[in-house]
Amino acid sequence: MIATSTNLFAGIDVGTTSVKMIVVNEIGSVVYRSSRELTLSTPKPGWYEQNPEEWWKATAELLQELMEKNIEPEALGLTGQMHSLVLLEKNGEVLRPAILWNDQRTAKECVEITNLLGGESEVIKRLGNPVLPGFTAPKILWVKKNEPDVFKKAFTFLLPKDYIAYKLTGSLRTEPSDASGTSLFSVKENRWDEDVLQSLFGNQLVPPEIVPSHGVVGNIRPEIARELGIKNIEVVAGGADNACAALGMGAMKEQQMVVSVGTSGTVIVTGKDYKPDTTARIHLFRHVISDLYYHMGVVLSATFSLDWAIKILYQNANHNNIEKILAGAAYLPPIPDGVFFLPYLSGERSPHRDPDARGVIFGLSGKVSKNAIIRSVMEGVAFALRDCKEAIEDLSALPSIARITGGGSKSDLWVKIIASVMNTTMERMEKNEGASLGAAMLAGIAHGCDVSKWNSLSDTFIPNDQWTDHYEKGFGCYKRLYQQLRELMKETRYFEHS
Numbered sequence: 001m002i003a004t005s006t007n008l009f010a011g012i013d014v015g016t017t018s019v020k021m022i023v024v025n026e027i028g029s030v031v032y033r034s035s036r037e038l039t040l041s042t043p044k045p046g047w048y049e050q051n052p053e054e055w056w057k058a059t060a061e062l063l064q065e066l067m068e069k070n071i072e073p074e075a076l077g078l079t080g081q082m083h084s085l086v087l088l089e090k091n092g093e094v095l096r097p098a099i100l101w102n103d104q105r106t107a108k109e110c111v112e113i114t115n116l117l118g119g120e121s122e123v124i125k126r127l128g129n130p131v132l133p134g135f136t137a138p139k140i141l142w143v144k145k146n147e148p149d150v151f152k153k154a155f156t157f158l159l160p161k162d163y164i165a166y167k168l169t170g171s172l173r174t175e176p177s178d179a180s181g182t183s184l185f186s187v188k189e190n191r192w193d194e195d196v197l198q199s200l201f202g203n204q205l206v207p208p209e210i211v212p213s214h215g216v217v218g219n220i221r222p223e224i225a226r227e228l229g230i231k232n233i234e235v236v237a238g239g240a241d242n243a244c245a246a247l248g249m250g251a252m253k254e255q256q257m258v259v260s261v262g263t264s265g266t267v268i269v270t271g272k273d274y275k276p277d278t279t280a281r282i283h284l285f286r287h288v289i290s291d292l293y294y295h296m297g298v299v300l301s302a303t304f305s306l307d308w309a310i311k312i313l314y315q316n317a318n319h320n321n322i323e324k325i326l327a328g329a330a331y332l333p334p335i336p337d338g339v340f341f342l343p344y345l346s347g348e349r350s351p352h353r354d355p356d357a358r359g360v361i362f363g364l365s366g367k368v369s370k371n372a373i374i375r376s377v378m379e380g381v382a383f384a385l386r387d388c389k390e391a392i393e394d395l396s397a398l399p400s401i402a403r404i405t406g407g408g409s410k411s412d413l414w415v416k417i418i419a420s421v422m423n424t425t426m427e428r429m430e431k432n433e434g435a436s437l438g439a440a441m442l443a444g445i446a447h448g449c450d451v452s453k454w455n456s457l458s459d460t461f462i463p464n465d466q467w468t469d470h471y472e473k474g475f476g477c478y479k480r481l482y483q484q485l486r487e488l489m490k491e492t493r494y495f496e497h498s
Contacts, residue, residue: 011440014080028454077439080161128187169218244438261408265302281351297388341380
């Protein structure tokens, strides 16, 4: 179907802190945007959960809002947080709160799965990635071991965006970019690994059907349309949030780099070659563009780190005065007063793979200001992103220019810091809508739209020559801090209270 001038396409992003929606027309102009905030539960240190029904309630409200505004999209693309586990009974009921991507409770299960499959080298050869605490399979195994009564009722598992697709259409489907992060999917073969599923869970769990990222999952069920008072919209499978964010930034061909500074941070480089990281520092996933893969390094706490620091230092801070807080840090030199921050508030994924890693503010003295600490947090996240970049560089030639997205990229200061720390020119695009734009683009692709010009360049940030030398030396200190504190971090986990 070729889009006409009246076609509209929606993208919904089931994030960690909110569900976001964007509606664009067939040339990519934004027609409408809205969002709903979400709550996050932390039952124990390092544990993160959400209620999937809260995602659904937010999505339903957003769709009802569209109808109230007389905005009727032809199709809806979906995206959302990767890895997070939704377990369903056969009747479709949710069995327990979703265990999220940044949850760190499954270290033992990762070891158990890795050993069962013949060791890490064999796992990477087979699945394309090591088994990590954030991934889906160890979460399922944790439930099987620790909540056997819940597991006995389980029929299938879904990722967050796929749960919304199920609620809308009744179809149990996913697509390759999200399936790639489950530790149950062969990235090379583009299919579920039935032997792994059988080894871990027997015949109990039926995985969702794999369809292309631009494939149609189904139409909104008539009873749901009536209940919500909405149009019977076509639902497109969509993709994982990082893949959709990269698509939204125009990463549609090989050798393109996208840096995302959201709740988590990522460095993504697209490519056509299947080349897993045998050192297990970074990921290799399927892209939402069918013939592409992408390497990705993940920083678990990016804007999460800054939000935490602002909350601790400025108890009455809100969205209106955060810009003022960051302005205070802009007048300081790089690494002010020698303060460093390790952004490992939720453990760390790339390149350390360390669920025991913890955040550190190092170099405090009596003269250190709040502004210096805020800047050190922004720099610490930038150093962590550079860690990811260097790990990817061992596998793939990198371009000298990257496109940057995510909430953190709205800060000019933060983008300048990241450009200088990574020694990479950063391009900010006209639309900084994150993954929701990529989801809408996939809906457009499903309807024959040329989406290649849906986003265009807005600003360019080149590395600051007066900062790069400081950051080059500082990066060495940053890396040594973790190396020297790593074992102590493990020991001090003893003192954490549930």
